[in-house]
Amino acid sequence: MDDAHRSGCPINLTLEVLGDRWSLIIIRDIMFGNRRYFRELLQNSEERIASNILADRLRRLVDRGLLTREDDPSHKQKAIYSLTEMAIQLVPIFAHMGAWGRRHLPVSEELSIRAELLETGGAELWDAFMDELRAKHLGKKLAAGTPSVLARLTEAYLDVVARKAKSA
Numbered sequence: 007m008d009d010a011h012r013s014g015c016p017i018n019l020t021l022e023v024l025g026d027r028w029s030l031i032i033i034r035d036i037m038f039g040n041r042r043y044f045r046e047l048l049q050n051s052e053e054r055i056a057s058n059i060l061a062d063r064l065r066r067l068v069d070r071g072l073l074t075r076e077d078d079p080s081h082k083q084k085a086i087y088s089l090t091e092m093a094i095q096l097v098p099i100f101a102h103m104g105a106w107g108r109r110h111l112p113v114s115e116e117l118s119i120r121a122e123l124l125e126t127g128g129a130e131l132w133d134a135f136m137d138e139l140r141a142k143h144l145g146k147k148l149a150a151g152t153p154s155v156l157a158r159l160t161e162a163y164l165d166v167v168a169r170k171a172k173s174a
Contacts, residue, residue, distance in 0.1 A: 023070050028055055028063045033072065033093050034100065037139065038120060038159060042086045043078070052117070067093075088143040097132045097139070101125060116166040120159040131155060 012018055024030055031053055035041045041050055048060055055063075064087060067073040072093040078084035104121025107113055113121075124131060135155040140146040142156075 094139045097136050119162045119166050
């Protein structure tokens with residue numbers, strides 16, 4: 007057993023990587039919000055992450071192999087963050103976490119609609135979403151005419167937001 011880890015238990019090791027308060031939220035925002043830049047992640051955080059915490063977690067996620075960081079060719083002082091295959095494979099976990107949260111916690115309709123669609127779409131939708139993320143973040147090719155899962159999830163969210171604003 008490696009002394010750097012508490013144990014070789016796969017749950018323990020996963021929690022050592024993802025068990026802090028912010029790591030999954032940052033991956034969620036990159037994955038479902040298509041936020042790829044530091045400023046986007048900072049300014050559009052529902053949970054209002056502090057800039058020093060965001061910088062630290064981004065660095066950790068890159069160091070642990072869940073994200074890559076590349077200089078943005080359009081701007082010298084910007085970096086673009088991308089999901090790695092390791093992070094993309096978290097889609098089913100996010101789907102299960104969202105389903106659990108919808109069943110047991112006081113969620114808002116607009117912030118839970120994507121979880122509902124992922125739950126009802128099941129493994130087929132998760133696989134399609136992971137393929138889309140691979141195309142967006144890893145440069146893999148998608149078949150021409152492949153519908154966008156992210157666009158479908160985003161549209162559902164925006165529809166709920168618009169409906170709630172109209173009824174308010």
